[in-house]
Amino acid sequence: MTLDQLRYFKAVCQHDNVSLAAEALNISQPSVSNAIANLEKEFGSALFTRQRKRLVLTKEGTLLLEMTEQLLSQADNINRIMREMGSKKQILRLGVPPMIGSLALPVLFTQHFNRYPQLQVHIAEDSNSGLKRLLADNQIDMAFLPHIHSFGSEWCSVPVTELQNVCCVSKTHRLAGRSKICLADLKDEPLVLFKNSFFQTQRILEGFSHISCTPNVLLDTAQLSTVQNVVASNAVVGFMFEFLLKSTPSLVGIPLDPPMSTLVSLVWKKDRHVSESMENLIQFIKETPNGICTASQG
Amino acid sequence: MTLDQLRYFKAVCQHDNVSLAAEALNISQPSVSNAIANLEKEFGSALFTRQRKRLVLTKEGTLLLEMTEQLLSQADNINRIMREMGSKKQILRLGVPPMIGSLALPVLFTQHFNRYPQLQVHIAEDSNSGLKRLLADNQIDMAFLPHIHSFGSEWCSVPVTELQNVCCVSKTHRLAGRSKICLADLKDEPLVLFKNSFFQTQRILEGFSHISCTPNVLLDTAQLSTVQNVVASNAVVGFMFEFLLKSTPSLVGIPLDPPMSTLVSLVWKKDRHVSESMENLIQFIKETPNGICTASQG
DNA sequence: TTATTTTCATAGTTTTAAACTATTATAGGA
DNA sequence: TCCTATAATAGTTTAAAACTATGAAAATAA
Numbered sequence: 243m244t245l246d247q248l249r250y251f252k253a254v255c256q257h258d259n260v261s262l263a264a265e266a267l268n269i270s271q272p273s274v275s276n277a278i279a280n281l282e283k284e285f286g287s288a289l290f291t292r293q294r295k296r297l298v299l300t301k302e303g304t305l306l307l308e309m310t311e312q313l314l315s316q317a318d319n320i321n322r323i324m325r326e327m328g329s330k331k332q333i334l335r336l337g338v339p340p341m342i343g344s345l346a347l348p349v350l351f352t353q354h355f356n357r358y359p360q361l362q363v364h365i366a367e368d369s370n371s372g373l374k375r376l377l378a379d380n381q382i383d384m385a386f387l388p389h390i391h392s393f394g395s396e397w398c399s400v401p402v403t404e405l406q407n408v409c410c411v412s413k414t415h416r417l418a419g420r421s422k423i424c425l426a427d428l429k430d431e432p433l434v435l436f437k438n439s440f441f442q443t444q445r446i447l448e449g450f451s452h453i454s455c456t457p458n459v460l461l462d463t464a465q466l467s468t469v470q471n472v473v474a475s476n477a478v479v480g481f482m483f484e485f486l487l488k489s490t491p492s493l494v495g496i497p498l499d500p501p502m503s504t505l506v507s508l509v510w511k512k513d514r515h516v517s518e519s520m521e522n523l524i525q526f527i528k529e530t531p532n533g534i535c536t537a538s539q540g
Numbered sequence: 541m542t543l544d545q546l547r548y549f550k551a552v553c554q555h556d557n558v559s560l561a562a563e564a565l566n567i568s569q570p571s572v573s574n575a576i577a578n579l580e581k582e583f584g585s586a587l588f589t590r591q592r593k594r595l596v597l598t599k600e601g602t603l604l605l606e607m608t609e610q611l612l613s614q615a616d617n618i619n620r621i622m623r624e625m626g627s628k629k630q631i632l633r634l635g636v637p638p639m640i641g642s643l644a645l646p647v648l649f650t651q652h653f654n655r656y657p658q659l660q661v662h663i664a665e666d667s668n669s670g671l672k673r674l675l676a677d678n679q680i681d682m683a684f685l686p687h688i689h690s691f692g693s694e695w696c697s698v699p700v701t702e703l704q705n706v707c708c709v710s711k712t713h714r715l716a717g718r719s720k721i722c723l724a725d726l727k728d729e730p731l732v733l734f735k736n737s738f739f740q741t742q743r744i745l746e747g748f749s750h751i752s753c754t755p756n757v758l759l760d761t762a763q764l765s766t767v768q769n770v771v772a773s774n775a776v777v778g779f780m781f782e783f784l785l786k787s788t789p790s791l792v793g794i795p796l797d798p799p800m801s802t803l804v805s806l807v808w809k810k811d812r813h814v815s816e817s818m819e820n821l822i823q824f825i826k827e828t829p830n831g832i833c834t835a836s837q838g
Numbered sequence: 839t840t841a842t843t844t845t846c847a848t849a850g851t852t853t854t855a856a857a858c859t860a861t862t863a864t865a866g867g868a
Numbered sequence: 869t870c871c872t873a874t875a876a877t878a879g880t881t882t883a884a885a886a887c888t889a890t891g892a893a894a895a896t897a898a
Contacts, residue, residue: 243619245543260875273857275876286626292875302625305813309618316614320607321541327600328584394693515603558846571886573847590846843896851887858881868871
């Protein structure tokens with residue numbers, strides 16, 4: 243059993259076809275056939291049934307595929323990590339949810355990453371669930387994530403900042419003078435929300451369902467500027483993080499009652515090797531507990 | 541990077557010596573040197589410093605060794621599992637602590653394993669901590685373990701039976717008539733205990749320290765028969781599982797006050813593939829919740 | 839210091855195995 | 869029935885991994 247044999251096997255499974263797999267691997271078809279045959283000889287059982295029209299995985303093949311994917315992923319990781327160390331240039335693959343990116347990234351780039359000229363930063367912007375999957379697959383090293391889905395023992399994290407979720411309206415809106423507001427007050431207001439995939443939206447909808455209200459959702463969007471512009475037009479009520487209002491003077495935020503806040507953490511997998519650049523970022527976050535917060539307010 | 545290269549690298553690390561590693565691997569020394577050189581070329585960094593007296597792992601080498609051991613262990617598992625499936629003969633590697641073995645094994649062999657003639661059972665008898673390590677290293681498939689060290693989320697288990705820990709004395713002993721006894725009553729008695737590595741012993745000692753007593757331990761042994769014989773000689777007081785007294789009519793057990801019991805579970809790693817023979821054993825345990833208990837009493 | 843031993847790297851050769859090309863066999867579809 | 873698609877087989881080439889032999893560097897001993 244060699245890693246190459248397993249790679250070929252995986253490719254055949256993905257394509258359900260030896261010839262296509264060979265093409266994708268840039269090798270000849272008999273080489274792939276050979277590799278599969280050698281695996282079958284070594285293990286003593288068929289991995290595919292070839293009787294019928296198509297290749298179908300046997301019980302043994304299914305099990306091997308599952309274990310193979312794990313092994314190859316780990317092998318690729320070793321390769322990547324070792325090459326990175328060898329090439330001296332550090333790479334940090336960081337996941338950031340769209341909303342938090344606008345807060346955290348400017349601070350990180352001006353106060354942290356610029357201190358490491360040899361550091362190459364790759365930012366992956368994705369939803370929270372998407373980032374979690376990327377982390378699990380080792381496609382990113384760390385991510386900023388709301389500490390909501392309680393992370394199990396296989397995750398490490400350091401707290402970054404606590405963000406306030408506020409209701410926001412135009413300065414000329416009827417509710418603009420309120421010092422705080424509860425969801426029940428908003429049950430008949432037309433609302434603009436971020437899409438369901440944003441977990442803040444989920445919490446707001448849960449809040450409504452908790453008081454047995456069906457909110458009047460006029461629009462759900464993924465664009466912050468859409469929310470800002472529609473709210474500024476005075477027609478509707480929106481929700482966003484308080485810090486996002488700093489840059490839009492035409493809007494005012496009204497704290498929710500009860501308050502709703504989000505603890506954002508920097509998260510990574512426990513079983514992963516913590517590279518130098520990861521360690522540096524963790525240190526920066528730990529040393530500036532309010533750094534990202536205060537910077538946003540400056 | 542191939543699995544063989546990593547295997548050679550690991551061997552060199554283990555022997556701190558290329559020549560010895562080559563000998564252990566049954567290949568020539570230049571082959572090993574070559575493999576290491578190829579890894580270093582591929583990764584772009586030295587894995588050892590050879591300048592000085594001996595081979596010393598570099599930072600990169602240390603990291604690679606750590607990741608390599610994981611990868612090779614997983615690769616060996618794949619190999620073993622697939623070969624096992626291919627050879628049709630099933631193998632179950634079961635870990636059993638010495639005390640529990642005398643209870644569980646006869647039941648398992650007469651009521652369960654005998655139903656699977658093609659099944660080959662390997663029993664590993666070891667301490668609880670030893671078994672846990674064997675499980676972690678995938679050197680055994682499952683083990684019977686007291687459910688004391690609370691198992692984290694990376695472990696699966698099914699409860700097997702609850703065993704009573706009792707104080708035991710000879711039939712003619714002064715305390716033989718007691719219906720129950722507390723540790724404080726025993727603070728001046730000469731005791732015979734199993735070695736500290738037995739977790740029941742640890743619990744008894746904890747119990748004594750809890751009431752600020754230093755027990756008078758005359759003898760600690762790993763042999764059940766030693767405990768039985770010394771206790772039977774009427775000189776000392778011992779502790780054991782109640783079921784172990786069934787076969788020794790010259791001894792009587794006195795329940796502890798408060799009672800002390802041990803929940804024994806069948807445990808395995810969550811990330812492991814559950815083979816047919818493992819599944820069969822789990823089913824047997826589930827279907828006969830008191831089977832092992834009652835059998836011991838018959 | 840100098841000789842001796844240990845140990846790893848290098849050079850050159852052999853062997854093995856993995857890749858290739860060409861062809862055959864088998865099944866589905868026209 | 870023929871044609872096409874696809875995998876297996878045969879035979880050859882190539883590449884890499886093993887070997888033997890030797891050289892270089894450092895540690896050990898005289």
